[in-house]
Amino acid sequence: MRPPLDSPESSETAATIADLPCLDTRTDPATAASDQICRDFRDALGSFATGVTVLTTLTSDGRPIGVTISSFNSVSLQPPLILWSLACDSPRLEAFRNASHYAVNVLAADQEWVSDSFANREDNRFSGVRVSKGLADVPLIKGCVAWFECSNEARYPGGDHLIFLGRVQRFARGEVTEPLIFHAGRYRRLRGDSGQ
Ligand SMILES: Cc1cc2nc3c(=O)[nH]c(=O)nc-3n(C[C@H](O)[C@H](O)[C@H](O)COP(=O)(O)O)c2cc1C
Secondary structure: OOOOOOOHHHHHHOOOHHHOOOOOOOOOHHHHOOHHHHHHHHHHHOOOOEEOEEEEEEOOOOOEEEEEEOOOEEEEOOOOEEEEEEEOOOOOHHHHHHOOEEEEEEOEOOOHHHHHHHHHOOOOOOOOOOEEEOHHHOEEEOOOOEEEEEEEEEEEEEOOEEEEEEEEEEEEEOOOOOEOEEEOOEEEOOOOOOOO
């Protein structure tokens, strides 16, 4: 809960950003690109807890591909739009850029192994993963908490990532409701108040 403006917590005891050790990426572009700053930046971003998704699509020759993505987010309700971003050096970038459709598979708490598989394995990422066919034959991973089947609406440059805007054509919620969480570089589970 937000403290009242004149409470000790807000005016005296609480540290402001000016009191904290702060990294200023404006000072020197060379410093901003240094390994240490990149690591610190990544760690600070990692304090934002997210769910975990696997983005799936087909290559132009009909091969299923997928990649673990936590940058998924909602954008617009009307029209229904979502976004996510993929590293420009991903070997799967061109396939996703050119795909007419892709799917966002929102992983369940017991699908940590699926996340690892689509983040780490070079080939056979679908090995052991049960799928069904969605719009445009895009694979949908079974056992997820939700699916968003999207057409590939737009793409925007975002530094070393490409930002994808997807128009949701169809969506569903699974029977499983507890999502997989990613925070500070580790998988987590919702504890206590699961909201059910
Ligand atoms: C939990 C988690 C979230 C990730 N989120 C993203 C993301 O949002 N964008 C991205 O480009 N890579 C992300 N990655 C890394 C990619 O999954 C990984 O680099 C990729 O699968 C490597 O495969 P590639 O050969 O397709 O690049 C994430 C990895 C994990 C484990």
